[in-house]
Amino acid sequence: MTDLEQSYHYGVVRRAIELIDEKGAGLSLDALASEMGMSPAHFQRLFSQWVGVSPKRYQQYLALGHAKTLLKERFTTLAAAHGAGLSGGSRLHDLFVRWEAMSPGDFAKGGAGLTIFWGWFESPFGPALVMGTDKGICGIGFSAETGAEPAMADLKSRWPKAQYVEDPMRLAPWVNAAFGTEPATExxxxxxxxxxxxxxxxxxLTIPTGxxxxxxxxxxHIGHPKAVRAVGTAVGRNPISWLIPCHRALRKSGGLGGYHWGLPVKRAMLAYEAGRTGM
Structure with a gap:
C-alpha cells in the first residue's frame, strides 16, 4: 500500500468515526458506506482492517457510554493487577514486553551521547513513527491526526541532544511484535x-488488555494520591504509545479524556482491544 493510499484509507475511517460520534449508535452499514462514497462491502472491509472490529461492533463499544461501561465492567485496580503478576516483566498486550529505564542522571542530559534509530511503519492506527535505541523501543507516535513532520518533531523534542539515524530494518522485528504480526517475538x-x-x-504497564x-x-498506586493532574500530564507525555497503554487511562467520570495523538486514535485502540478480548 502506498503512503497516499494509506492516508486516504485512514481519512475515510476517521470521517466514519466522527460521524458515529456525531450521530450516535444505530447507523446502518449502508448509511455509513453511502456517506463515505463506498459500497457497503468495501467500507466494511476497510473499516475492519483499520479499527480491528466491524462498524457495528465499534458502535457497540464506543458510542456514547462505552467508557463508562468499561469503568463499570472492566475497571482494573492496579494493586490487584500487580499482585497477579501483571507487571513490566509479564506478558502484556498478547506479546512479551521487558523494559528498563534510563537513569535520572542520563535523562537530565537530554539524550546526549545516545543514538536513536527511527523509521515509519504501518499500524492498525495509521502511520506509526517508531524510535529505538540498542536497548529497545523508546518512542512510538501516530501521524494520522498530527501529520508526519509534527510527529517527528514531537518525539525528537523529548531527547533534543540525541543523534537520530533512520534505520527501519533495525527496528522491524520489535515493531512486528509491537503490532502483533510476530507475537512470539520479544x-x-x-x-x-x-x-x-x-x-x-x-x-x-500493569493494566491488562481490554x-x-x-x-x-x-x-x-504510585503513592501520590493528590497528584492526579500531574499523573494526567505524565500519561500524556508517554512516548511509547500503544505498548505503554495510556489509552487505557480514563477520567473518573467515564470520559475518555485527551490523547496526545488524537482522540480518534484512542477510540480506535479501545475498540481494537475490545474486539480481541471478546467484549
Missing part, C-alpha cells in the same frame, strides 16, 4: 523519562 522497551513519569508509565483504569487510581 518487544523490549527503553523508558526515557523523569522518575515521576516512569512511575506513571510503569503503572500503565481493561481500563483512572488517573486517580494511578495516582493512588
Amino acid at each position: 518487544a523490549p522497551l527503553y523508558l526515557i523519562g523523569a522518575p515521576f513519569q516512569i512511575k506513571v508509565w510503569e503503572a500503565l 481493561h481500563v483504569t483512572t488517573y486517580s487510581e494511578i495516582a493512588d
Whole structure:
C-alpha cells in the first residue's frame, strides 16, 4: 500500500468515526458506506482492517457510554493487577514486553551521547513513527491526526541532544511484535523519562488488555494520591504509545479524556482491544 493510499484509507475511517460520534449508535452499514462514497462491502472491509472490529461492533463499544461501561465492567485496580503478576516483566498486550529505564542522571542530559534509530511503519492506527535505541523501543507516535513532520518533531523534542539515524530494518522485528504480526517475538522497551513519569508509565504497564483504569487510581498506586493532574500530564507525555497503554487511562467520570495523538486514535485502540478480548 502506498503512503497516499494509506492516508486516504485512514481519512475515510476517521470521517466514519466522527460521524458515529456525531450521530450516535444505530447507523446502518449502508448509511455509513453511502456517506463515505463506498459500497457497503468495501467500507466494511476497510473499516475492519483499520479499527480491528466491524462498524457495528465499534458502535457497540464506543458510542456514547462505552467508557463508562468499561469503568463499570472492566475497571482494573492496579494493586490487584500487580499482585497477579501483571507487571513490566509479564506478558502484556498478547506479546512479551521487558523494559528498563534510563537513569535520572542520563535523562537530565537530554539524550546526549545516545543514538536513536527511527523509521515509519504501518499500524492498525495509521502511520506509526517508531524510535529505538540498542536497548529497545523508546518512542512510538501516530501521524494520522498530527501529520508526519509534527510527529517527528514531537518525539525528537523529548531527547533534543540525541543523534537520530533512520534505520527501519533495525527496528522491524520489535515493531512486528509491537503490532502483533510476530507475537512470539520479544518487544523490549527503553523508558526515557523523569522518575515521576516512569512511575506513571510503569503503572500503565500493569493494566491488562481490554481493561481500563483512572488517573486517580494511578495516582493512588504510585503513592501520590493528590497528584492526579500531574499523573494526567505524565500519561500524556508517554512516548511509547500503544505498548505503554495510556489509552487505557480514563477520567473518573467515564470520559475518555485527551490523547496526545488524537482522540480518534484512542477510540480506535479501545475498540481494537475490545474486539480481541471478546467484549
